[in-house]
C-alpha cells in the first residue's frame with residue numbers, strides 16, 4: 001500500500017542522531033533495537049503510555065496528523081566499513097480497524113537526507129490479521145540492488161499510518177549484514 005505524497009512531504013527534516021538503544025556486534029551482524037521505553041532515535045511526539053504495550057509501558061500511537069513513529073537515520077558508511085548486503089527490520093504492530101495504512105519503511109535517502117531515492121515498505125496487514133492483537137512485521141531488503149548501499153546514502157527506518165484509525169507500534173529491531 002502506498003503512503004500518500006502529502007504525508008511524505010510532511011516528513012520533518014530530521015538530523016542524523018547518534019544511535020540510542022543497543023548496538024550489538026554479533027560477528028557480521030549489526031543490530032539496533034528500540035523498545036520505545038525512552039524517546040530514542042529521532043524523538044516522536046507520538047510516544048505514549050499504553051496499558052496493552054508489547055514491551056514495558058510505552059508505544060508509538062500513529063494516526064491522522066500523528067503519522068510517524070520514532071525514526072532511525074543512519075548513514076551507510078557509519079554502519080560498517082564493509083558493504084552492507086542485507087537489512088532485516090522488524091517491529092510489532094497492533095491494528096485497530098480497517099481505515100489505516102500501516103507501513104514499516106526503509107527509505108533510501110541521499111547524503112543530505114532531503115531526497116528519497118527509493119521508498120521500500122511492507123504493509124503490516126501482510127503479517128497481522130487480527131485487530132487489537134500484537135503481530136510481528138518483517139521487512140527484508142537486499143541492499144546490493146540499485147546502489148542502495150552506497151556509503152553516502154542514509155537509511156531512514158520508521159513506521160507510519162496517515163489514516164484515522166490508530167495503529168500502535170512497539171519494539172523495533174534492525175539488523176544489517178555485511
Ligand SMILES: [Ca+2]
Pocket residue numbers: 035036037053054055056057058059170171
Ligand atoms: Ca515498549
